[in-house]
Amino acid sequence: MATEDESVLRALRQAAEQFDPMPPEVRDAALGAFAWRTIGMELAELSFDSTQTQPELALRSGSASPRLLTFESSTITVDLEATSSQGKTHLVGHIYPEQPALLEIRHRAGVESTSADEHGRFSLGGIQSGPVRLVLKCRPHEEEQAIRTDWIIL
Amino acid sequence: MSDVKDLVALAASGDEAAWAGLVERYSRLVWAIARSYRLSHADAADVSQTTWLRMVEHLSTIRDPSSVGAWIATTTRRECLQMLRASGRVVAVGDEESLELHMPSAAPAVDEHFLQSVAIEELWTAFSALPDRCRTLLRVLMVDPPPSYDEIGVALDMPIGSIGPTRARCIERLRRILESTSIKSGSEGSSQMSESLGGISRPGKDD
Numbered sequence: 001m002a003t004e005d006e007s008v009l010r011a012l013r014q015a016a017e018q019f020d021p022m023p024p025e026v027r028d029a030a031l032g033a034f035a036w037r038t039i040g041m042e043l044a045e046l047s048f049d050s051t052q053t054q055p056e057l058a059l060r061s062g063s064a065s066p067r068l069l070t071f072e073s074s075t076i077t078v079d080l081e082a083t084s085s086q087g088k089t090h091l092v093g094h095i096y097p098e099q100p101a102l103l104e105i106r107h108r109a110g111v112e113s114t115s116a117d118e119h120g121r122f123s124l125g126g127i128q129s130g131p132v133r134l135v136l137k138c139r140p141h142e143e144e145q146a147i148r149t150d151w152i153i154l
Numbered sequence: 155m156s157d158v159k160d161l162v163a164l165a166a167s168g169d170e171a172a173w174a175g176l177v178e179r180y181s182r183l184v185w186a187i188a189r190s191y192r193l194s195h196a197d198a199a200d201v202s203q204t205t206w207l208r209m210v211e212h213l214s215t216i217r218d219p220s221s222v223g224a225w226i227a228t229t230t231r232r233e234c235l236q237m238l239r240a241s242g243r244v245v246a247v248g249d250e251e252s253l254e255l256h257m258p259s260a261a262p263a264v265d266e267h268f269l270q271s272v273a274i275e276e277l278w279t280a281f282s283a284l285p286d287r288c289r290t291l292l293r294v295l296m297v298d299p300p301p302s303y304d305e306i307g308v309a310l311d312m313p314i315g316s317i318g319p320t321r322a323r324c325i326e327r328l329r330r331i332l333e334s335t336s337i338k339s340g341s342e343g344s345s346q347m348s349e350s351l352g353g354i355s356r357p358g359k360d361d
Binding site: 150 | 165168170173174177181182184185186189195198199200201202203204206207208209210211213233236237239240274275277278281292293295296297298300318321322325328329
């Protein structure tokens with residue numbers, strides 16, 4: 001690269017640090033992510049997201065259309081219906097095979113707990129928009145198991 | 155600076171200082187990529203957080219730890235596209251021309267702090283006046299330490315061979331914008347900028 005180009009880039013880097021710096025809270029959040037390490041937990045991966053397959057649904061204004069998500073691990077499947085309005089999301093979920101479970105929904109502002117009934121159904125409201133993950137404690141094969149979902153952005 | 159491979163291995167075994175080293179090394183790149191996709195501060199912050207949360211989960215399963223930068227850049231791009239899709243700005247994946255058409259041309263946020271150098275402000279204004287494609291590439295290049303071509307390639311879905319020539323063309327366009335600004339205003343600030351950029355006007359160059 002020409003040395004004049006290199007000095008332009010150096011000046012641009014300075015400009016970016018001055019005019020579009022990474023906010024300190026963004027760095028802090030990145031550092032804090034380390035605390036969410038989950039060693040050995042089974043992962044339920046995102047296998048379906050309605051905003052990916054039907055992006056035109058996202059164009060409708062208002063919270064009329066819920067977002068549908070499915071997470072699958074080797075032992076369970078979780079269907080979620082997420083309805084958002086004004087920065088908060090309401091989740092309605094269903095675990096298959098149907099079974100009770102303890103749930104933690106981890107989001108930006110903290111952790112909410114709830115439980116699923118014997119049909120594997122649960123609901124939780126007031127979840128702050130942003131990255132969200134569920135941790136489920138259930139007994140798909142009689143032994144208690146902790147299963148975490150992928151992070152998604154609500 | 156520790157080898158990135160070592161940082162990944164240490165962080166995977168629970169070493170928080172190594173994690174901090176990875177954040178120090180790559181957090182600005184993640185931010186720059188998100189901003190190069192014209193995401194707002196809030197959306198860029200969400201993309202950043204999700205990228206780092208995914209990074210934590212995949213620490214021990216990364217196949218090639220020395221190319222973790224490219225993994226981070228790819229993940230950031232994916233999250234940016236997901237963010238754009240979810241907010242209704244439909245994007246044709248992998249089609250860079252489409253990407254430009256659908257991205258809003260919002261100006262980058264101006265730092266609220268008192269401007270220490272008028273020359274730098276001019277540079278930023280000129281940068282903001284560049285065509286979308288140039289702003290996208292240069293924004294990602296405006297990171298310390300500078301990203302590798304691999305990282306840029308996956309972050310912006312650009313063929314690696316096109317990065318160098320595009321960069322050179324875009325910097326030349328930036329120079330021309332600064333030249334025309336200094337001709338119009340005839341300000342001292344511009345000639346200051348001229349000098350610090352290694353001489354904008356190139357004697358004998360046809361225009």
